[in-house]
Amino acid sequence: MQRESSRLIDLGFRFSAIILALLFTTLVLLVAGAPPIEAFRHIILGSVGSVGKISDVLVAWVPLLLATAGLLVTFSAGLWNIGIEGQITLGAIFTTGALRALQASSLPPAASIAVAVLAGAVGGALWALLAGALKTYGGVNEIFGGLGLDFVATALTLWLIFGPWKRPGVGSMSGTEPFDVTLWLPLFPGLRLSPWALVIGLGGIVVVYLLLQGTYFGLKLKAVGRNHRAAFLSGIPTSRYMMLSFLICGSLAGLAGAVQVTAVYHRLIPSISSGYGWLGLLVSMLVNFQVVPAAFVAFFFAALNIGSIQLPIVLKLDSTLSGVLQGSLVLFVLAMEGARRRLVRLREG
Amino acid sequence: MDVELKNIQKWFGPVHANDGISLKVEAGTIQGILGENGAGKSTLMKVLSGFIDADSGEIVLGGKSARIGSPADAIRHGVGMLHQDPLDFPPMQVIDDFLIGADGSILPGRSSARREFIELAERFGFSIDPNNYVSSLTVGERQQLEILRLLWLGVNVLILDEPTTGISAPQRVKLFGTLHLLAEQGKAILFVSHKLEEVEGLCSRVAVLRRGKLVGEAKAPYRTSELVEMMFGKEVSLADRAPAGEGEPVIELRGLAVEDFKLSVRGVDFQLKAGETLGLAGMEGSGQRLLLQACAGLIRPVAGQVIVGAHDLTGRHYHNFMQRGVSYMPASRLEEGLISGLTLAEHFILGQNIRRTFVDWRAGLDLAKQRIAEFSIRGTPTTRVEALSGGNQQRAMLALLKTPLKLLLMEHPTRGLDIESAIWIWGKLKERCQLGTAIIFISSDLDELLHYSDRILVFFGGMVSRPLDASATTVEQLGELIGGVGLN
Numbered sequence: 010m011q012r013e014s015s016r017l018i019d020l021g022f023r024f025s026a027i028i029l030a031l032l033f034t035t036l037v038l039l040v041a042g043a044p045p046i047e048a049f050r051h052i053i054l055g056s057v058g059s060v061g062k063i064s065d066v067l068v069a070w071v072p073l074l075l076a077t078a079g080l081l082v083t084f085s086a087g088l089w090n091i092g093i094e095g096q097i098t099l100g101a102i103f104t105t106g107a108l109r110a111l112q113a114s115s116l117p118p119a120a121s122i123a124v125a126v127l128a129g130a131v132g133g134a135l136w137a138l139l140a141g142a143l144k145t146y147g148g149v150n151e152i153f154g155g156l157g158l159d160f161v162a163t164a165l166t167l168w169l170i171f172g173p174w175k176r177p178g179v180g181s182m183s184g185t186e187p188f189d190v191t192l193w194l195p196l197f198p199g200l201r202l203s204p205w206a207l208v209i210g211l212g213g214i215v216v217v218y219l220l221l222q223g224t225y226f227g228l229k230l231k232a233v234g235r236n237h238r239a240a241f242l243s244g245i246p247t248s249r250y251m252m253l254s255f256l257i258c259g260s261l262a263g264l265a266g267a268v269q270v271t272a273v274y275h276r277l278i279p280s281i282s283s284g285y286g287w288l289g290l291l292v293s294m295l296v297n298f299q300v301v302p303a304a305f306v307a308f309f310f311a312a313l314n315i316g317s318i319q320l321p322i323v324l325k326l327d328s329t330l331s332g333v334l335q336g337s338l339v340l341f342v343l344a345m346e347g348a349r350r351r352l353v354r355l356r357e358g
Numbered sequence: 359m360d361v362e363l364k365n366i367q368k369w370f371g372p373v374h375a376n377d378g379i380s381l382k383v384e385a386g387t388i389q390g391i392l393g394e395n396g397a398g399k400s401t402l403m404k405v406l407s408g409f410i411d412a413d414s415g416e417i418v419l420g421g422k423s424a425r426i427g428s429p430a431d432a433i434r435h436g437v438g439m440l441h442q443d444p445l446d447f448p449p450m451q452v453i454d455d456f457l458i459g460a461d462g463s464i465l466p467g468r469s470s471a472r473r474e475f476i477e478l479a480e481r482f483g484f485s486i487d488p489n490n491y492v493s494s495l496t497v498g499e500r501q502q503l504e505i506l507r508l509l510w511l512g513v514n515v516l517i518l519d520e521p522t523t524g525i526s527a528p529q530r531v532k533l534f535g536t537l538h539l540l541a542e543q544g545k546a547i548l549f550v551s552h553k554l555e556e557v558e559g560l561c562s563r564v565a566v567l568r569r570g571k572l573v574g575e576a577k578a579p580y581r582t583s584e585l586v587e588m589m590f591g592k593e594v595s596l597a598d599r600a601p602a603g604e605g606e607p608v609i610e611l612r613g614l615a616v617e618d619f620k621l622s623v624r625g626v627d628f629q630l631k632a633g634e635t636l637g638l639a640g641m642e643g644s645g646q647r648l649l650l651q652a653c654a655g656l657i658r659p660v661a662g663q664v665i666v667g668a669h670d671l672t673g674r675h676y677h678n679f680m681q682r683g684v685s686y687m688p689a690s691r692l693e694e695g696l697i698s699g700l701t702l703a704e705h706f707i708l709g710q711n712i713r714r715t716f717v718d719w720r721a722g723l724d725l726a727k728q729r730i731a732e733f734s735i736r737g738t739p740t741t742r743v744e745a746l747s748g749g750n751q752q753r754a755m756l757a758l759l760k761t762p763l764k765l766l767l768m769e770h771p772t773r774g775l776d777i778e779s780a781i782w783i784w785g786k787l788k789e790r791c792q793l794g795t796a797i798i799f800i801s802s803d804l805d806e807l808l809h810y811s812d813r814i815l816v817f818f819g820g821m822v823s824r825p826l827d828a829s830a831t832t833v834e835q836l837g838e839l840i841g842g843v844g845l846n
Contacts, residue, residue: 224715228708
C-alpha cells in the first residue's frame, strides 16, 4: 500500500515536471510574442508529420544516441565527461583525415569508409583518454580537463578547415571539400537516413546496455562510481576502470563524429558535433542514467531539434526554442525530484 | 562567567550520546572533561558551543538561561570552542582568518584588527606574523591563532577539545600557561581530553563521562586508579579464552616507521603467527591506524620492512598484499566498506573472484541467500546495503571477506554493536583463526582487547608499548597505558 502510493507520487512529480516545462516554454513564447499552440503544432508536424521528417529525426537520433550511450558508461564510473563534444569532434577529424588519405587509393570505397569510421572511434577514444589520464594520473578534474579539450578540438577543426584542409582557393566556414558520393554511407532511397548509421547507433546503445546490465565489468564500474574508496579496498583496480570507461565513451563519441562525416555532412564543418554531446548530458540526467529510457528520450530530443527547424520560416522564431524546451524539461525534472525527496523526508519525520 | 548544563539529552539515531548530563563549571576554573572515545565528551561540548542542538536540557550562562542555536549564537553569548582539528582557513592570511567571525561593517577593518592582533599575541607571548598564510603555520600555532580569535571576539567560556593532539611539547607548555592565565582572568575553561596526566596536571576539577553518562567528578589532587576505573568501568568477565595459535609466521614487521602530517610511529618490530590475534589499543589517532594500514600496503612506510609470509612486500601496492591473502576491513562501513546503492547480491557477486564476462544473476542470488542465512543478516538479496542497520552492515562486511585468508586487518570490528552481535562476530572471527588466519584489530573497548587478543600493543601519541600478554594484563593496567601512564 505504502509502496503503491509512493509510486503514484513519483509518477505525479514526473508528470508535473513535464507540464511545468511546457508552461514555462509557453511563457517564453508569449513573451516573444508568438502563438504558443501554433508553435507546438509546427514542432510536432515538423518532426513526425511525414516519413521524410521521421527519417530526419532518426538522422539526428543516431549521433545523440551514441553520445548518450557513451556518457552512461562514464556516469556509471561516477565521471562527468564534459569533454564529449571534443571527442565527437576528434572522431570527425580522424574520419575526415582517413577519407582524405584513402580517397586517392585503390582501396574499394566500402573498405575506405569502414577504415574511416574506425579511425573516428580511435580519434574520440584518444581524446577521451587524454581527459582520463589528466583526471586519473594528473589530478585534474575531468570537467575542467574535458572543457579545455573541447575548446582545443574546436580550434583544431577551424585550423584544419582554413589551413591544411582548405578548399581549393580560399577556405570557408562551409567546411572542407565534400567527398565523392562513393565515399558516403549509402542512404535509404529518397531519404537522408543511412541504414548503416542506424545500425551503428543501435549497436552502440545495445552494447552499452549489455555492458552495464549484464557484465562483471559493468558491475565493477558501478562500484567504482558509487564508492571509489570501498571499490579500491575490495580489490578493484579503480584507475584502470576509470580509464576504460573514458575509452569506451570516447570510442562511441568518435563514432558519432564519424557518422556525422560519412552519413550527414560528407565533409568536416566547423561545428561538426552539433551540440549532441551537451544534449547527451541532458538526456542522461533526465532519465537518471538508465539505458532503455535514454534511447526514447534521445529520440524525443532529436524530434524537438528537427521539429523546431522550420519555426524560423513559418513563425519567424529562432529554432533554439527546442533548446529552451529541452533545458527547462531537465531543470524541472531535477527540481521536482528534489521536491519529491523533501516530501518523502517530511513524511518519514 | 559560570556555566551550567542541566540534564542534557542527545540521541544520534539509536545511540544515546548524552544521557541526562548535568555539570557546573565556575568562572576562573579549568574543568577537565575525561572519557574514552565515544563517551559523549565532544557531543556535550558541541551542544554547549552551538554546533549541535540537544534534544532536551538547558544551558545556563552567568545565571541566565541561554538559547544557543548556532556557533554564532554561542560566540554572542561568550562561548567559544577550539575544535580537535582546527576549523580555520588554511588558504587565507592569518589576519583575514582572524577577522572572519567578526560582526561589523561591510569593509573589514584590517589595520585596527592587525594592531589588536599583535597586542593580544604579545600578551600571551605568541609570535605569529599576521601576514603569513594559515597553511604555513604549525598545528600549535593554528591553535594559538584560534584562541586569539575567540578571545578577540569576547569569549568568556573557552572549550578545548583534545587540544594537545599534534602539537609539540614546548607548545603544550605554552598552551597550559595561557590557560592558567585565562583562568586567573576569570574565564571558565573546559578542557576535554583522554590524557590522564594532562588532566591531572592542569585541571582543578574533573568530570568523567562514560557511554553518554556523567559517571563521576573529582577534585585535585586525584587518584589515578580511581579516574581509570571511572573511565573504563569494572572488568566484565566473558567466556573462556582460547589458547594462542602456534603456526607459521604470517606477517613480520622489522624496524617499521610510518608517519602522517601529525604523527610518526617508529621502530615497530613484531612477528605474528598463523591463528594468532593481535589487538592494537590506544585512543583514536595515537598511531594504531597508521600501523594497520602499513600492514596492508595502504600507506608506504618511511623505513623498515613489511614481510608477509616469505615475501618482502615493503612499498608494494595494496592489491599485491591482497593477492598474498591480506584483507583490510575499515571501520566506516558506508564510507569505505560497502557501496551505497548496490544490493547485497551485487556485493556478493563482486566479492567472488571470477574471471568471466557476463554475470550469472541467478547464481549470484543463490549465493547471496546462502550468505545471508549463514551470517544471519536481516535483509534480502535485493536489499540495498544503506538500508541495513549498522550491525547488519557489519555482518555483511564479514560475509564478504574472502576465504581462505592469511591475515585479516580490522578497524573496530564490533563498534556500535550490541553485546550479542559482538560475541557472535568474534565467534566467526575465531573460527577463521582456527583455520590459520591471523588477525590484527584496532579497538577502543578494553574488554574486547583483553578478551580476544593473544597479545596487545598499546599506542600513545605515536609511541608503541612492547607486546603485552593479554591474559596477564588487567583493565586497570591497560587503561593506564592508554592514558600514557607508565609508557616510556
